[in-house]
Amino acid sequence: MHPQKRPAGPQRTGLGILLICATCLIFAVQDGFSRILGAEYPPIFIVMLRYWAFMIFVLALVSRQPGGLRRAARSRRPLTQIARGVILVAEVVIMVEAFVRLGLVETHAVFAACPLLVAALSGPVLGEQVGWRRWTAIGVGFVGILVILQPGGGVIRLESLLPFAAALMFALYGLLTRHVARDDPAMVSFFWTAISGGIAITLVGIWDWTWLAPVDWLWMAALCMCATAGHYLMIRAYEVAEASALQPFVYTQLVWASIIGVVFFGENMRSNVAAGAVIVVMAGIFTLWRTQKKAG
Structure with missing residues (x-):
């Protein structure tokens, strides 16, 4: 979802790439804060506080627009916009739960399948035609997921399916965003994403209210600042460059999250996770390239 206008002037693609890479770094750091807080408090409560900050940011932003x-x-x-917001906030809750149960490395390795799911679902959701090359890439990508999950080594843990469920929800959110973009400006979608998601998470998360420990308020403040800064840089990135040029660089979040997971949380980069992630990312980049080529 790109809450901004398509740039009208010359493309400053290099700046856009730097901004999207910075965005992915900030979001990876944000995931680290979410992992810390999610281990001590209900993830739904942590996401609720994060969304309150997100709503304030969006309200301040749109109030300055024409x-x-x-x-x-x-x-x-409006109904589709509400559905988008609810799906996204539910996806965020699942991701935080996955960070706690699986760690950042494995969660992001599986979540990298999101572009493949977008391609697979674009037919039934948007009526787009998916050619055999993209279907092949989708199949290869899911082989990568199986390499990560290692189903041959025994029963797949249910928590291992959490990031896949999150990727599926985020893919559906992205497709619905493209659907509403036919009628609503990007800033309208951005507004509804924050407000509908914030209201939905408050209705269910307020019952898990608990006072944070003093030090955890610092972590929470850092989490909210990362969320705000990340969304702002994302907006700026898509203002100065085309989405098709920036999309492959979104995968840098997987790299940053893996580094943070290994260095700060003592997670292991298992060989099957690394190999599977490479397969998924390469398949995703090919899918994005085919989608761009067909659109062009």
Whole structure:
């Protein structure tokens, strides 16, 4: 989801790439903070506090746009917009749970399948045609997932399916974002993402309210600042460069998250996870390239 206008002037692709890489680094650090807090408090509560900060950021942002809040709230597809917001916030909760149970390395390795799921679901959701080359890449990518999960080594742990479920939900969110983009400006979608998700998570998360320990308020503040800074840089990145040029660099978040997981949380980079992640990423990049080529 790219909450901004398509750039009208000359493309500053290099700047856009730097900004999206910085965004991915910040989001990886944010995931580290989520892992710390999610181990001590209910993930749904942590995500609720994070979304409150996100809502404040979005309200401040859209209020400065032409038409203000009234224009941002005016959607031609409000039910779909609400569904998008709810799906995204549920995906975030599942990811935080996965960070705690599996760690950053394995979670992001499996979650990297998201572009493949977008390609696979673009037919039934958007009515797009997926050619045999992309289906082949999708199949290869899922082989990579199997390499990561190692089903031949015994029963797959249920928690190992959490990042795959999150990737599936994020893919559906992305496709619904493309669907509403036919009728709603990007800033309208950005507004509804924050507000509908924030309201939904508050309705269920408020019951898990607990006071954070003093030091954990510092972690929470850092988490919210990362979320705000990351979204701002993401907006700037897509303002100065085309999404097709930036999308492959989103995979750098997997690299940063893996480094943080190994260095700061003592996670192991198992050989099957590394090999599977490479397969998934290469298949995803090929899928993105084929999608771009067909669109062009």
